[in-house]
Amino acid sequence: MSNFQELARLSSAILASENVYTEVETAKALSEFIHSVQSKLTQYVQKDNETKVSGGIALSSYDAALCLDDYIRTARFLKGTHAAIRQMIQSQASSAVNILYAGCGPLGTLLLPLLPLFDSRQLDCVLLDINASSLESVQKLLNALGLQAYSIKTIETDATTYRKPENWPMNLLITETMFRALVREPQVSVTINLAGQLEPNGILIPESINMDMVYTTFGDEPYLRNDLHAFDRGRIEAMTPYPNRQVKNRLFSINKELDFLKQVDQQSGDFRYTVHEMPVSFDLWPDICVFTQIHIYGEQHLESAESYITNPFCITNFYNLAGCKSFELVYHFRDLPNWSHVIKQ
Ligand SMILES: C[S@@+](CC[C@H](N)C(=O)[O-])C[C@H]1O[C@@H](n2cnc3c(N)ncnc32)[C@H](O)[C@@H]1O
16 A cells, blocks of 8 residues: 555544544554654654744744644544535635645644545645744655645745735635643734635634633643553543533633734733632632633534643632732733733732
């Protein structure tokens, strides 16, 4: 079987997976195959090319390659992207679907595996990354996987400032340049720059990243630990939500309409959310956390702790806020994205 056929077989298995265990199994099989092909091409992808961009840190090529092994994430994004491409092909039968993949990393994980499932005339793809070594790797991988017939341009550039050509209507934008609670990596700045360049009926993948304020006991919440057993069946089965969790409020969503920008404080340039009601008793849920839920596309979601990028994030706890009347949660998304809190007397 050729690499092209094997890739098609493995991707089809991911699309057919019906539960979280088969999603893990099939994404693992894809990872083993891609790594076997890739390690023959280049022994090392660069480890030391983490790059500062205006809205965060772009991962090194090595760390970006590891994202493939965030198995549930990879399986759900591939399912969502496949459904979005099919939807676009249906709605514009006569011309190719133009796809921009911003932050493709060295493996083009969220798009390359799907290509054999489409006719090469149906797609016109642009892959961006800030790291030259990632694009070199993608080029080699495209050849090794027998994907030369597809229209794929690679561009080394910063996705927070890139402008697409006027005569290239963007139908689909894929970007996953994020970490848990949208800290550190530049997902928000990349989306702000690129989503506005989509066609009116264009699709953003992920469709929305939803940030909620949750009061809980952080240590009792499911958390996907990054180790060899992260995706063991027993671990997945044990991932049950903390029963006394209090979901307090949707803070904001990142989507193609960029509604989020309306909620940004004009003076500081940050998202700010004030909590006026201080609880009298909070023993069962002392921690003030941010939870991330991702709606990828159609039926595909990632809930808290199903992936490293949706792990919960603890900002502070009510013991630290003793005596104050209100507090503010602040999300800073330029420079180095992070969360903080401000105590109000
Ligand atoms: C979290 S990795 C994900 C890799 C791959 N998309 C995946 O989902 O497996 C993010 C990738 O985006 C790239 N990246 C981050 N910020 C970028 C920017 N402003 N411009 C271009 N590439 C960027 C990084 O170099 C890295 O390859």
